[in-house]
Amino acid sequence: MQFTGRNGMGSTASVETKEQILDVAERMIAERGFAGTTLRNVVSQAGVNLAAVHYHFGSKEELFRATVARLARPVVEQELAALRQLQQEQTSPSVEAILTAFLEPPLKLLLGAEEQSRMVRAQFMGRCRTEPEPIQSIAAQEFDASLQAFLEALQQALPDQSRPQLQWKFDLAIAILVRVQMEAGQPNAVIQGSQPEDIQQAVSQLVTFMAAGMRS
Amino acid sequence: MQFTGRNGMGSTASVETKEQILDVAERMIAERGFAGTTLRNVVSQAGVNLAAVHYHFGSKEELFRATVARLARPVVEQELAALRQLQQEQTSPSVEAILTAFLEPPLKLLLGAEEQSRMVRAQFMGRCRTEPEPIQSIAAQEFDASLQAFLEALQQALPDQSRPQLQWKFDLAIAILVRVQMEAGQPNAVIQGSQPEDIQQAVSQLVTFMAAGMRS
């Protein structure tokens, strides 16, 4: 094994550097937004060199792209898997079941982790939908496959609604999810704890709220 | 009358300068957010001098405070007036009536004005709730009186729901409003036109969506 670089380590250290940058960027963008986050703040907190960001990611915007991709891919994967399983079990899943499959993966981001950093990933995901362009569009690409699949499933569950009507109702449901993600950890948040039962209860309440609106 | 300054005008020009700065700041913050908006971009578009911003407002943050205050005060005033009138006409207004009084003033911002600048104020108002701190808190102060009054009214209309429960449901209703404001003018927006009947129809649909969720 080659030993080079900052601490005399090889490519393992490279991976660590890359992930440390991603970790800090995720947290800072969640809190301050993309424009409010500087690379100097990121590398300072991450304990790495400023040039390392450009070496590993190329630019600030590409760093964001990598950050959102790392978060989005497993979430989208879990959402699509849950939807597939649902469609195999039932020929025509209910709106509630579909929305549950959509909400659980992102809200389970709130599970487990430590004290403060628990809700960072949820806040970051919420931030993706509230950022000015072109950041919002970059993030949207990563979640697009999931959105399309769930919109199609909802259309089958609600065949009486026109496509545009369903589309903006689904959009409002996503807005609700985003709000829940952004306020995670705050005093009046929907999700108060980080235990599995807290999440399940919150998902259940949100599904009820959304489904009522979508049928109306 | 004294004639001084840029175009040999007096205090009238001062007022014009101040409002031109506010107009452009409103539009740019709506599009790019606070951190993404530079004073140099603002003064360039407004056709005024950079120093004028600091002379009239003191700092970038104070400019934002003035911008949100100019927009929020009439909106809050109209909301509170509509609520008062509603409470005088009926002893116990419905959830739908309360939500209508809450939605109409901000959504009527979309009425009338010209081609592009029509949805700027709505987008700015939506942006206020999606900005990172401390901007979001500064904006929240301006809308706080309205929020408290409507929360109290909703509590009377839904006495069976606990305060925390009602609070986060109202919070989700606001998230829906914010999303509608942010997407104003986009292809899949809830509000497609800028005619009074378009707004009324959108308000009606949103109230139905929100009320269904709040009762659930």
Next chain:
DNA sequence: GTCTATAATTCGATAGAC
């Protein structure tokens, strides 16, 4: 891969003439 050093801009804010 990691580092120092720095280029090349841009930022918010201010001093002082008019």
Next chain:
DNA sequence: GTCTATCGAATTATAGAC
């Protein structure tokens, strides 16, 4: 009240040694 000129600090990004 408006202007020019500028300060001091911050920004992203890069070149080049190791």
